[in-house]
Amino acid sequence: MTGSPAGALGSFDLEDAPSMDGLRACVHCGICLPQCPTFRVLGEEMDSPRGRVYLMRAAAEGRIGLTPTLARHLDLCLGCRACESACPSGVPFGQLIEAARAQLERRGVRGAGSDHGALGFLLAWFPRPRRLGALLRALRVYQRSGLRRVVQSLGLLAPFPKLRTMEALLPEVPDGVAVPERVSAQGRRKGRAGLLLGCVQRFLYPDVNRDTASLLSAAGYDVLAPPAQECCGALHLHAGRLDEFRAMARRFMAVWDSDLDVIVVNAAGCGSALKEYGHWLGDEDSEAFARKVRDVSEVLAESDLTFGSLPETVAYHDACHLAHGQRIRAEPRALLRRIPGLRLVDLRDSDLCCGSAGVYNLLEPAIAEELGRRKVECIRETGARIVAAGNPGCLMQIAQHCRAAGLDIEVAHPVSLLARARGGR
Numbered sequence: 001m002t003g004s005p006a007g008a009l010g011s012f013d014l015e016d017a018p019s020m021d022g023l024r025a026c027v028h029c030g031i032c033l034p035q036c037p038t039f040r041v042l043g044e045e046m047d048s049p050r051g052r053v054y055l056m057r058a059a060a061e062g063r064i065g066l067t068p069t070l071a072r073h074l075d076l077c078l079g080c081r082a083c084e085s086a087c088p089s090g091v092p093f094g095q096l097i098e099a100a101r102a103q104l105e106r107r108g109v110r111g112a113g114s115d116h117g118a119l120g121f122l123l124a125w126f127p128r129p130r131r132l133g134a135l136l137r138a139l140r141v142y143q144r145s146g147l148r149r150v151v152q153s154l155g156l157l158a159p160f161p162k163l164r165t166m167e168a169l170l171p172e173v174p175d176g177v178a179v180p181e182r183v184s185a186q187g188r189r190k191g192r193a194g195l196l197l198g199c200v201q202r203f204l205y206p207d208v209n210r211d212t213a214s215l216l217s218a219a220g221y222d223v224l225a226p227p228a229q230e231c232c233g234a235l236h237l238h239a240g241r242l243d244e245f246r247a248m249a250r251r252f253m254a255v256w257d258s259d260l261d262v263i264v265v266n267a268a269g270c271g272s273a274l275k276e277y278g279h280w281l282g283d284e285d286s287e288a289f290a291r292k293v294r295d296v297s298e299v300l301a302e303s304d305l306t307f308g309s310l311p312e313t314v315a316y317h318d319a320c321h322l323a324h325g326q327r328i329r330a331e332p333r334a335l336l337r338r339i340p341g342l343r344l345v346d347l348r349d350s351d352l353c354c355g356s357a358g359v360y361n362l363l364e365p366a367i368a369e370e371l372g373r374r375k376v377e378c379i380r381e382t383g384a385r386i387v388a389a390g391n392p393g394c395l396m397q398i399a400q401h402c403r404a405a406g407l408d409i410e411v412a413h414p415v416s417l418l419a420r421a422r423g424g425r
């Protein structure tokens with residue numbers, strides 16, 4: 001290591017510094033490059049995983065400083081972790097970039113005028129259920145009163161590209177769907193499951209939570225969905241706001257009964273963050289909590305649930321934080337294949353990011369739009385009538401790009417299809 005003052009790792013300080021072993025694990029083979037969405041769109045080495053690891057290592061060795069240019073290359077990363085799946089050397093890219101972003105964030109490297117300037121605003125609203133609920137209720141009035149049509153037809157949001165992206169992404173805000181706080185197990189009892197309600201999921205896709213609870217109950221679980229649960233902190237973690245993330249994670253863990261057998265998650269980004277609580281909080285309680293976390297598809301795949309016929313052609317999109325963050329690919333597909341009459345078709349580049357990536361599509365609309373456009377072309381090739389994805393951000397992003405491309409297709413969470421095949425809806 002060069003140029004590293006005492007109490008520092010090169011240009012990083014030691015508080016949540018990226019792991020030097022992780023950075024050194026990169027052997028520059030380049031296998032990750034074709035799997036990286038930003039490299040595929042931009043074609044720049046510094047916007048590839050290998051380039052970003054090179055930059056982080058150069059900073060960790062004191063060869064470059066923490067500059068706005070470095071921040072820009074790291075900010076353009078979607079955090080999709082496709083590079084982790086591809087990497088034969090086990091470079092822990094997700095943890096490296098989250099640690100590096102934490103330093104950029106804490107030390108104010110980006111400056112007020114950066115493209116990431118909207119991040120603070122988004123993090124003040126999105127992961128706070130009470131505020132988000134109030135905002136979405138107001139937006140429901142905006143959508144239903146006809147104001148939305150007026151705003152769109154007059155192009156009033158044209159001078160505000162980020163606001164326009166946000167407005168276009170927003171699906172019809174549904175009326176509230178109550179998810180019972182407790183649902184009893186049916187049949188042979190398997191255990192007690194806590195259900196994460198999520199921030200976006202509970203307001204924009206509340207039926208996914210209701211269907212998850214009813215499928216878990218049918219699979220033999222008593223389900224508890226504490227209404228006091230707030231945000232798990234996933235967006236803050238991925239943005240590098242580690243102090244806030246840790247505070248949110250501790251508040252989140254405090255609302256669950258300690259004797260739950262499993263904490264079930266139906267939002268890939270949240271599940272991935274919860275499974276990393278042990279790493280980031282570094283104590284036994286958080287490690288024990290993280291060990292209980294499972295995606296809904298993992299739990300249901302082990303059940304003996306049976307389904308009625310659903311004669312549909314379905315393409316499955318791998319949400320990044322399921323396929324790459326949690327290595328869950330087989331379970332959702334296996335569950336969908338258990339539905340009689342349902343034909344599951346291959347989707348090209350099914351595990352290439354759709355451009356959603358938390359709030360990335362709001363911060364970096366140009367790259368997100370290109371990825372959304374590419375995803376829709378892959379979906380179009382399949383001829384499917386339904387595309388399934390296990391993450392609310394993907395549902396919104398894919399649905400919006402299908403609408404924009406004039407592709408008439410239903411975008412649904414796998415649990416919605418499973419519930420429908422059991423006669424739920």
Ligand code: SF4
Nearest residue numbers: 036077078080081083
């Ligand atoms: S996390 Fe995704 S966008 Fe970022 S470097 Fe890896 S593959 Fe590329």
Ligand code: SF4
Nearest residue numbers: 026027029030032087
């Ligand atoms: S695949 Fe892994 S080792 Fe190879 S360049 Fe990418 S990050 Fe480095």
